[in-house]
Each structure stands twice: as C-alpha cells, then as structure tokens.
Amino acid sequence: MQEGKPLSSKQINRELLLTILNSPKWFFTTISLLGMIVLFAMGAAGIMINQGFGVTGLNRPVMWGFFITNFVFWIGISHAGVMLSAILRLSKAEWRRPATRAAEILTVFSLMTAMTMPLIHTGRPWRTVYWIYTLPFVPYDYARGIWPNIRTPLVWDPSAVYTYLTSSILFVLVALIPDFAVLRDRTTGISHRIYGMLAMGWQGNPRQWKLQVIAGVLLSALILPVFVSVHSIVSWDFGMAVSVKSWHSTIFAPYFVVGAVHSGVSAVAFVLILLRYVYGWQNYIRHEHIDALARLLVVVATGWFYFLVMEIVFGFYGREADEIAVRNFQFMVTPWNIWMMIFVGVTYFLPVGIWLSRSARRNLWIMSLACISVNIGMWLERFLIIVPGLARKQLLTFDWYTYRPSPIEWIIVGGTFAMVTMLMLIVARVAPLIPLYDIKEGEILRTEIKIGRVTVPAVYRED
C-alpha cells in the first residue's frame, strides 16, 4: 500500500519532463558557477602536472594521500546505482522506482570522476597510456611487446572499474529508451532527431516492452558480480600491500563493499531530497521512499560497523608492535584521534540514531543531515585507513612522518564534487532523472478496486 494520491500519465509526463522542456531560471547560473569551480580545479591539476608533485603534501612514507582517498570515495558512491537498481529490481521492491535513474546516473558520473583521480595522481600522467587503456584510439604498444603487469592490483583495478562503467552506461541507456521516445515525440528540430536516434525506433509495442524488460533484468543480474568485484578490487589496492601493516588484511574486500553501499545509498538519498526540493517532485519522491532508504541504511550501516570493529579488533588481537603503532597513531595522536572520533560518530552513531526514529526518517532536513554526515564520515574513513597506515608503515621509526594536504589537493578534491554535481544537473536538463515509464508502471500496479467491503489490487504482476 503506497502513500500519496494516484497520478495520471498525463500529469507524470508534464511534471517530470518540466526540467527538460523548460529550464528553470537558476539553471545556467548554477551550471556556470560549478563549471568555474571545475575549471579552477583543472587549473590546479595543471599546475601540479606542470610543476611536479612537490606542490602536494605527499612525502616519502605517505606517498598516497587525498587523491587516492577521493578515488576510493567516488568509487564507493558509484555502488549505489547497482544496489538500488539491480538488487531492488530483482527483489521487486516497489519503493525503488523514483530512486533508480538518479542512482544509476550518479554511478556513471562518480565512476568517471573517480577515474580522473589515479590518472592525475601519477608522476607522469602523459605516460599512463602504458598503464591503462585511457583513450579508445590509443591502444597499448603491443607491437613493441609492451604489456601492463597483470600481477598488480593497479591493473585489476581499472579493468574492474571500466567494466563497471561500461555496464552502468549500458544499464542507464537501456532504461532510458522509453523515456527518450517520449521526449522524441515532444521535441522538434535537432533535439527531435537526437532523441530519435537515442530512442532507437521505440514504438512502445508489446514486443519492445518485453525485450526492454528482459534486457533490464539480464543486465541487473549480470552487473551484480561486477558490483561486488569493483570495490573488492579497489580494496585490494590496499589489502595486497604486504608491507603496509594495517592494510594487509583479508577483511578489506567485504569491509569496503559494505562501506561503499553505505555511502552510496546515503548519497542517493541526499540527491533525491535535493531533486524533490529543486524540481518540486513531491508527488514522486515521497516520504515513504526516503523512509525505506533509511531503513535499508540502518542494516547496511550496522553491517559496515561490524567490519570496522572487527578490523580494529584483529589489529589489536595480533599484538604486533607495528600494528599497534598504527593504532596508536590513529587513536592517540592529535589530530588523528579527533578525526577518528568524528569519523565513527558521523558515520555510524549519529545517522543510525536518527534513522531509528520514524519521525526523523520522514523529516527531510534531518535526513539530509544524516546522509551528508555519512558521506563526510566515509570520506574520512578512507583517509584514516590510507594515511595512518603509510605514516606508520613499518617499525623503522626514523622514517615515520605525517601528512598535511596542500591547497592544490584541497582544490582538486573540491573540484570533483563540483564536477559530479554539474554533470548530474546537465543530465537533468536532457533526460528525466525519474523514470517516467517506471512510475507509470508503479501507478498501474497500485491501482485498487473495491470488491464488496475489501480493497484489492487491480493488477497482479506475473512472475
């Protein structure tokens, strides 16, 4: 039984296509503002590439810092797409409908943003073509026998991420076909032709619907293993490092995957609240949806918290001096211990405390606060894994050092957030961020009829 009043197809079309057919006044101002931040960050990256890595705060023990943290963070955000679309589609959760498209598009853009991080993070970015297949028209130098080293997680990593990116784009495009057809019918001129190409001759006949549903289900099922593997492999960047005591842990793969879902779903919940506020989609993104996401998050967060505690407990259980040195750095050395406390507080105790109360789950302001706090916390989590691990790598205390990010690193990290927001807004201008046909299907499924004194659903889905 869903909340809210029934919506007609006409109303759904009108309200959800509003952002595309007429853009709001604030749109271009916001886009140019965000674009300026992105350009600023690109300039900072240019300075870094031009001058060398001396402009960052990295040093000999701490060779990885903000960029790798940010990379893992954005990969984590990208896990929301599949979690919400694929898993909830396969498990037939009705409340997923308005959240899927936004989650998938967030997935695509956060993956793209994440992949810029390791590229600019190399000492000689103009040579990364020898590492990963960066551009489709620049192949590996096979002819001279130059191959990448497949033993390194740094090669598994782009393989997994690019697979995930390709399948996510496919997933979004397949799901968009019926909506592109709607747009094709409502536009003229050049945009009519472009939407026509994207809609790929969609007429909405039963055979096409059947194929589209089959494609969606197939892609959902096929993308699931990719979903689990991506963040596992990202975690192996750290887990495979035998020399960094606190990283070399078998728990990292599930720990990172659950953490990724935690931050990703929170991010999607925040994006939905934002969309509801900005575009006035109160009829589509309803309190029940946010409520359901929050209830899902309570489970995910608690699973994540279990891994966090286990990781720390295992660290102490071994009682090895080098492992204890890392924990000492995390828990006893200011300011790291303060960050550690903030991290555990804002990632678990504050949001889960909020989500346990039904009225708080239905208050959008409090929900936004909880979702943002989770994402701040998850960013800190990666930071507090990467940097203390390196700062106290082994027991050569003579080489211990700490890490202070430079302004350049802050600007670039800030720029990635602006970039994802900007890309999301641009897509909201050209494609509906809430799937029209999915909402309409939901409306049909929720129609009820009265038979005597009982109310029963008018339509049953055939499984």
Add this chain to the structure above:
Amino acid sequence: MVTKRTEHKWGMVVDLDRCTGCQACVVACQAENNIPINTKDYFQQRRAYEWIRIERYWEGEFPNVKARFIPILCQHCENAPCEPVCPVFATYHNDEGLNVQIYNRCIGTRYCSVNCPYSVRMFNYWQPNWPDRFRNQLNPDVTVRTRGIMEKCTFCVQRLRRGEVNVERRGLEPLTGERITGEKKLNYRQMKEGNYLPACVQSCPTNALQFSDQHDETGPVKERFDEANEQIETRHHGGHVDESHTRVYRLFEEVGTKPNVIYLKKVDSFPLEKA
C-alpha cells in the same frame, strides 16, 4: 671474443659492529649516482633523496644513553614487494639478483614505494636541478632522472656493467680500465670480489659494508649468506633459531622479502644497564 657469461648473485653484508655512522657512504652514493642536492626543505618535508641513509636510534634513557646506527639501502629482495605491484614493469628482478628500476618505463604511480617495507624508494617530487658549475661533475654512466619517477639504490649497476666489459670481455682492471700486467695479472675472466664495488662499499672507512658475489668462495660474504639462508630454511621448516648465538639477521625477515642485504648485529662490550 664472446665468453659465456658467469652467473652472479650479488650480496651485501652490513656489519653494524663496525658502523660508526660517519655518512661517508651517503656522500659517496650522492656523488656516484647523480643524486640531486638535498636542501633543508627536502629534509623537512621528508622528500630527501638518500639511496643509502644512516638511521640513528637512541638506546636507553638519558643520561644513560647510547647512539645506534643502521645504514639502510635497497635490500634487493628476492621476493621484492615492489616488483609485482608496478603496472608497467618499471621495476623487476634481473638474473644477477639485483632489483632494477627502469626510469623510462616508470609512470610514477608510487605503489612500489608504498609497498616497500624499508622506505628506500625515492620519488622525484620536483625536477632535479644542479647549479651550472656542478653539471660537469655528473657521472656520465648514470642516468639523470626526471621528475615524477621513482629511483633507488642500484648497487651501482653502472660499475658492474663497466667491470663486466673490462674483466670478462677485455681482461682489464675493472675500475680504472688499465691493462693488468705482471704479477697482478688475473688468471680468470670473471667478475670477482673487489672487481666491482658499489660506491658506498668502496668509501666505507671501517669496512662495515662488504660486497661480493654470494657464491664466490673467496669472497667475504659467502659464509654470512650461507648462515642466513640456513636460518630461513630452519624457520621455514618450523625450526627454532637461537638468536643469541648468531649475529646474522635480515631486516624485516617476517615480511618474507628475502633481502640480498644482510646485517650483522652489534657486539656490545659494555651494554647499557637495563633499569
């Protein structure tokens, strides 16, 4: 004339009992390997280039305190953690037991340095720069590195290569390239102990650093390496090594890197009284 190459496995022994922490090896390395000049800023930011560095540790509590020195350089591990993680094969193991770095391949992911337990891999944060008057003293046998890549101790591989050509191919004295005549004339045509020494070993005033082929019967390191390998075997089969009866150890042996550098413990005649 092309002779068959002899198989070598180079190794170094660091005798901590003899090390006085004089830093002569550090200076020699700096001069030999075209290492950029370390400024005060480089040290303060922990970005100094030191292919070999002397780490100083204090033992005891003031005033009852002793300074301890340990030279740390690339250990040229058999199971080097830095090698499998490089995506572009910029670092690999050659057939002489050296862990080599190919500067042209390196793209600077810095994963090798992250995965090095000894922190001996140096990253070029800035473009290395020498004053004009220093440019003529750069060693022509050693690549001048650019920014954005990793570099580290090579066991002075340029000396090895020059020695190879001189001894194995031309029968000359390896370091100076002079013709060997009379009594000094060698009756072998292969690199042996003393034919090839890294700059740090050559400069060490107390002979704390010793370097040779691990299989060379006449060399100074063979028995130490035999002992160390025996210890690894014993531990591998679950045996116990009595550490009070041996001076040989490898740095961070528990990481399983099997270094080709071994250390000899300090023999302390007047140990600190433990409070």
